[in-house]
Amino acid sequence: MHLLMIGAAGMVGRKILDKIAAEPAVLGQPVERFTLVDVVAPTAPASLAATAACEAADLSDAGVAERLIAGRPDLIIHLAAVVSGEAEADFDKGYRVNLAGTQALLEAIRQEGLKAPYQPRVVYASSIAVYGAPFEETIAEDFALYPLTSYGTQKAIGELLLADYSRKGFLQGIGIRLPTICIRPGTPNKAASGFFSNILREPLVGQEAVLPVDESVRHWFASPRSAVGFFIHAATMDLAPVGPRINLTMPGLSATVGEEIEALRRVAGDKAVRLIRHEPDATIQRIVAGWATNFEARRARELGFTAETDFDAIIRAHIEDELGGKVAA
Structure with a gap:
């Protein structure tokens, strides 16, 4: 398996890699090749370093998505994002990274598939910020998406693109609406x-x-441990029971x-x-x-996702x- 992880230098990306290093079969089959990308060069765990290509790149820059997809990764975990507070403060940057970068990735996959059959699994990190007030006491599965921040809007559009590219058969997508991840290690970020x-x-x-x-x-919260579990499960689960509504609100x-x-x-x-x-x-x-x-998060729980x-x-x-x-x- 060839794994492409975009946003691999972030907290969740690092922890997913640590999980794979500790349990090489956690994705159902060994990963023989890693392509790890972020705006700062990621570092692979020592046991994975020999099979990992790590580079600094911005997905929204011209040609980057096409170059990454030319290697035909089997599994793509898309974590890269400008976080909520920064996306609100810097409108242009938020739309460039969170929307244009995502669209460039999906379109690169489609174009690669026009050369020869190619349908990778894409696990997309979304957010509960896709929802906006006024709220019900508990958000049900059919609650409409009306985000009230630029970040939430960018993620909601990304979800729609992921669903449409999946519907057309260009890729196998699943979107993970993350709760707020707590407690995040390290130093404070701009979220x-x-x-x-x-x-x-x-x-x-x-x-x-x-x-x-x-x-x-x-x-609404979940731990970093749970976040890693969400992505591992999304990468390995049978997508048939998910149906066309592929963007799921995670339990928390x-x-x-x-x-x-x-x-x-x-x-x-x-x-x-x-x-x-x-x-x-x-x-x-x-x-x-x-x-x-x-959140009700009924569908995600029924599909095997768990949290604290x-x-x-x-x-x-x-x-x-x-x-x-x-x-x-």
């Missing part, structure tokens, strides 16, 4: 949702964190910021909670207010995976 991770990640290592919204704010956990904080208190104590400083940010508050807070059911589990997964099982004293 408007970043504070959901920051208020847990930093206190767990004894550092202060800023909370820009009220504790009553409710949101609906919780308030206050419930996050109480889970932190149970796992790491009052000292960690005292490191959270409330500094309201009107821009973040406005963006988050336009996001849904709870309580926030304690999300925090403990981070401690195990990123902190060696220990929190700051």
